[in-house]
Structures are given as structure tokens and as C-alpha cells.
Amino acid sequence: MKFIVILATCLGLSFAGPQPFSLVDDINDFLNLIDLDQIDALLKDNLQDNGDIIEIATYMKGDEWAGLVAYVKEHPGWIKLKDWLISKDIAVDDIINEVHDYIQNAELGTASGDRDVNTFLTDLEALIPVDDLLTLAVTKLVTSPDFQDLFNRVKSEDTHGLVDDVLSLDEVKADIARLTEMGVDVQGILETVYGLLEWGAPPKGVKKSDRSLADDFQEFVDLLPLDDIKAIADEHFQTDGAFSAVVLYLQGTDWTEIVDTFGALPAVQDLIQFLNNAGLPVDDILDWIDNVIKGAVPGYPYEGGSLRSFLDEVEAILSLSDFLYLLSDKILNSPDFQNFYVEISSEEAHTLVEEVRALDEVQRLPQRLIDMGVKVEDALDIVYELFGWGEPEKF
Known part of the structure; x- marks a missing residue:
């Protein structure tokens, strides 16, 4: 709250x-x-x-x-x-x-x-x-x-x-x-x-x-047209070189190193424990995401290009107003979600984000995404404002 x-x-x-x-x-x-x-x-x-x-x-x-x-x-x-x-x-x-x-x-x-x-x-x-x-x-x-x-x-x-x-x-x-x-x-x-x-x-x-944090998260998931998003992703797997490049990056050693470094941080371990205690199967969720990434087989070579077309298609089928309304409702009315919000918006979480952003591997990633048409700095501005962290340092 x-x-x-x-x-x-x-x-x-x-x-x-x-x-x-x-x-x-x-x-x-x-x-x-x-x-x-x-x-x-x-x-x-x-x-x-x-x-x-x-x-x-x-x-x-x-x-x-x-x-x-x-x-x-x-x-x-x-x-x-x-x-x-x-x-x-x-x-x-x-x-x-x-x-x-x-x-x-x-x-x-x-x-x-x-x-x-x-x-x-x-x-x-x-x-x-x-x-x-x-x-x-x-x-x-x-x-x-x-x-x-x-x-x-x-x-x-x-x-x-x-x-x-x-x-x-x-x-x-x-x-x-x-x-x-x-x-x-x-x-x-x-x-x-x-x-x-x-x-x-x-x-x-x-x-x-008797609702839990897991129930709160499920309501956010229910707002996502997952079948439509998957169909868009499947299409871009086969026809979009920039999208293929992102998938290949997520399957590579640089991304694995970032994930391992991030996961080993004490603050991240504390957050995972907090989420587990709230009833969220964090390890199962992470394993599912990892399997989706590793099992993807891009069908188009990367020869430059932008992710903008993929992102525009996804944004067009999402309701930002519904998401923001639900977020506001949960912050005001769900004690479990209030605790989660306090946890992830804390100064400790802010410090953690700044430490991760300072990693060499992470420093190389934003500019590559920006070159592909991802509005990285706009997204960071929104996150920092939502959590009350001031303005993020520019890349």
C-alpha cells in the first residue's frame, strides 16, 4: 500500500x-x-x-x-x-x-x-x-x-x-x-x-x-491473450530475423551467465524465498521459461532488422488500462499484494537493480535491444516511476 x-x-x-x-x-x-x-x-x-x-x-x-x-x-x-x-x-x-x-x-x-x-x-x-x-x-x-x-x-x-x-x-x-x-x-x-x-x-x-498472492498473479495472467501472443511469436520465429536473434541470444552463454550471476545474489535469493512462502512455485515457473527458450527453433537467419513489428503486434492486443486498473486495485485491496509491492519497491530492491545494471554482461545488452527497436529507456522510466525510485541513469 x-x-x-x-x-x-x-x-x-x-x-x-x-x-x-x-x-x-x-x-x-x-x-x-x-x-x-x-x-x-x-x-x-x-x-x-x-x-x-x-x-x-x-x-x-x-x-x-x-x-x-x-x-x-x-x-x-x-x-x-x-x-x-x-x-x-x-x-x-x-x-x-x-x-x-x-x-x-x-x-x-x-x-x-x-x-x-x-x-x-x-x-x-x-x-x-x-x-x-x-x-x-x-x-x-x-x-x-x-x-x-x-x-x-x-x-x-x-x-x-x-x-x-x-x-x-x-x-x-x-x-x-x-x-x-x-x-x-x-x-x-x-x-x-x-x-x-x-x-x-x-x-x-x-x-x-482466502485469496493468495498466487491468485492475484493469476488475475494478471488472465488479462493476457496468451494463445494470440503465442501465435504471433510462432510466426516471428519463422519469418523474423531480429526475433530469431533474440531467441538465439537467450539460448547462449552470455544470457546464461547473466541469469546465474543474478540468481546467486543474496537479495534475489531472499526475494525467491519470499515468493515461495507466499505460495508461488518460483522454481517451476523458472524451469518452464527455461524449457520454452531452449526448445525454440528459430527458422530465419538474422541479417539485421528490428523487433518493432513483433512488439507492435503484441501491444495491439494488450489492454494497458485493464492492467493498470487491476494493479491499482491489488495495491489498495490485497494485503498479500501490498506486501509484495513493498518488497519489490524497497530501496534494497532498487540497489539490487542498480547492481545488476552495472554488470558488464548487462551493460552490453540494452544498446543491442535499442538498435532492434525496443524502447528500453521508456520501459525503465515507467518501472522507476512506479516504484518511486526517481529517474534511472541513461545508457
């Missing part, structure tokens, strides 16, 4: 001195990053024809939701947190009343079209500067005593007990089931929140996801 990545980075910094800001100032700093008018317009638009959002709003206007609000208001965990917020000049009752009035006064339309709760959440996410908010949160945790106190009170056992008690209510269990039917990954959200606040697993009655 991005918050964890940013927080881990900050732990390596010297803590700045406390700043003379109040909790009200802190909250206003967050609100100043968000365009509330745009969010209001999006919500009102969806309340006119988005069936899921209309259903949720109708529920929140009803007696069952009012009963849940009343239950929370009387819970000792909320009363304790509310009293502290009031002591910090947060107008809690005014905020609650404003939210209540907004819900009750919302004008609802009639469900039509094909929009659902997930299209709303996608549009909402586009309006929220998540990276800026997370960066500010980490800054506040380092510099603001009031915000540090707020975070500690939110993650306290009093608040933990409040959330557990609310989740144990039959009506809340029914609400979770309905949202899950709508396509909202409620379980993933709960596991992320509980992990962030160090509360362990969600309580009995809210089942922990």
Missing part, C-alpha cells in the same frame, strides 16, 4: 521538530487538497441515475441507518474519541448534522443506464489526489503532535472495540453482504484498515479473504 511505502521511507529520515499547528489546521490542510465542489457535483449526478448509489442513499435515509448512527453515538469508544475531538476545537456535532442534512435532503432520481457503485468509485478516485494526501499524512505524523495523537487514538483499543462491535451487528453484516454483491471489495478494505491500524484480522463474522 502506498501509505506504508511512504511511511517506511519517512522512518529513515531525521524527525523534524514539532510545528505550532492545531488539529483544526491539520484537517484544513487536508481539505485544501480536495475539490469538494467537484465531489459534490459527481455525487449529485450519480444520485440521479446510478442504481447502486440511489439504493445506498435510500438506505441511509431510512430507519435502519438511523439506528446504526444512534448505536455508534452511545458507544463508549465513540464518546471517548468525540470528547477528545471537541477538546481540540473540532465541531463534531456540527459536522455530523451537516452530513445528516446532506443525506436527508439529497434528491434521488430513477436508476437508468449502466453505471454502478464501481463506476462511481472510479470517478471519485480520479478527483482525489491520493498521493498528495498520503504524503501530507506522513508529514503530519512526523511534525504535528495533535495529528500523532489523533492517529494513536483512532488505532486505540477503544476505537478497535467500537469497530468490532459495529461489525458484529446483524444489520451491518447484511450491509456488507449487499455491498459485496454490488462489487465492492469490502473484505479487502477491512483487511487493509485492520492491517494499517495493527488490529490483526477482522473479527469473527467478517471472514478473512
Whole structure:
């Protein structure tokens, strides 16, 4: 999760001195990053024809939701947190009343079209500067005593007990089931929140996801039209000299030396062990790739040329937007994938990549690929940006 990545980075910094800001100032700093008018317009638009959002709003206007609000208001965990917020000049009752009035006064339309709760959440996410908010949160945790106190009170056992008690209510269990039917990954959200606040697993009655990192990876694989890619590769095996040259290189001693050197690095061994522990059969996957490479028989001699035609054909049948959406979803909602992302985006992983790039054998490879039309530097730019490593050194 991005918050964890940013927080881990900050732990390596010297803590700045406390700043003379109040909790009200802190909250206003967050609100100043968000365009509330745009969010209001999006919500009102969806309340006119988005069936899921209309259903949720109708529920929140009803007696069952009012009963849940009343239950929370009387819970000792909320009363304790509310009293502290009031002591910090947060107008809690005014905020609650404003939210209540907004819900009750919302004008609802009639469900039509094909929009659902997930299209709303996608549009909402586009309006929220998540990276800026997370960066500010980490800054506040380092510099603001009031915000540090707020975070500690939110993650306290009093608040933990409040959330557990609310989740144990039959009506809340029914609400979770309905949202899950709508396509909202409620379980993933709960596991992320509980992990962030160090509360362990969600309580009995809210089942922990039984999906693994292997399941996450399989979803990425399912996005790939493997049969079509294989057909394109088979065609280029027989007719494309540049493609044949790459296959011959992968079958040669230079590539074997790179693989052996890379595989012997302690950091790589640690990563392989991490993946094995997560249920991924790493050795079987590597053996399968090795057998595919060794068993390939190119049918065309290399007389110069470019890989661009092969890459263009493959790129044309891939959906980058679907891949990026799934990646974002996994980083936000899958604890196993969050751990994997933290592992591969760490500074240790960055150092490993730089060490591999410095190897003589690897130094010779990029220019050859660039000559064949492979956008090596563009690919590196994307990877380094994704992992927050800054700009890569050019070849």
C-alpha cells in the first residue's frame, strides 16, 4: 500500500521538530487538497441515475441507518474519541448534522443506464489526489503532535472495540453482504484498515479473504491473450530475423551467465524465498521459461532488422488500462499484494537493480535491444516511476 511505502521511507529520515499547528489546521490542510465542489457535483449526478448509489442513499435515509448512527453515538469508544475531538476545537456535532442534512435532503432520481457503485468509485478516485494526501499524512505524523495523537487514538483499543462491535451487528453484516454483491471489495478494505491500524484480522463474522498472492498473479495472467501472443511469436520465429536473434541470444552463454550471476545474489535469493512462502512455485515457473527458450527453433537467419513489428503486434492486443486498473486495485485491496509491492519497491530492491545494471554482461545488452527497436529507456522510466525510485541513469 502506498501509505506504508511512504511511511517506511519517512522512518529513515531525521524527525523534524514539532510545528505550532492545531488539529483544526491539520484537517484544513487536508481539505485544501480536495475539490469538494467537484465531489459534490459527481455525487449529485450519480444520485440521479446510478442504481447502486440511489439504493445506498435510500438506505441511509431510512430507519435502519438511523439506528446504526444512534448505536455508534452511545458507544463508549465513540464518546471517548468525540470528547477528545471537541477538546481540540473540532465541531463534531456540527459536522455530523451537516452530513445528516446532506443525506436527508439529497434528491434521488430513477436508476437508468449502466453505471454502478464501481463506476462511481472510479470517478471519485480520479478527483482525489491520493498521493498528495498520503504524503501530507506522513508529514503530519512526523511534525504535528495533535495529528500523532489523533492517529494513536483512532488505532486505540477503544476505537478497535467500537469497530468490532459495529461489525458484529446483524444489520451491518447484511450491509456488507449487499455491498459485496454490488462489487465492492469490502473484505479487502477491512483487511487493509485492520492491517494499517495493527488490529490483526477482522473479527469473527467478517471472514478473512482466502485469496493468495498466487491468485492475484493469476488475475494478471488472465488479462493476457496468451494463445494470440503465442501465435504471433510462432510466426516471428519463422519469418523474423531480429526475433530469431533474440531467441538465439537467450539460448547462449552470455544470457546464461547473466541469469546465474543474478540468481546467486543474496537479495534475489531472499526475494525467491519470499515468493515461495507466499505460495508461488518460483522454481517451476523458472524451469518452464527455461524449457520454452531452449526448445525454440528459430527458422530465419538474422541479417539485421528490428523487433518493432513483433512488439507492435503484441501491444495491439494488450489492454494497458485493464492492467493498470487491476494493479491499482491489488495495491489498495490485497494485503498479500501490498506486501509484495513493498518488497519489490524497497530501496534494497532498487540497489539490487542498480547492481545488476552495472554488470558488464548487462551493460552490453540494452544498446543491442535499442538498435532492434525496443524502447528500453521508456520501459525503465515507467518501472522507476512506479516504484518511486526517481529517474534511472541513461545508457
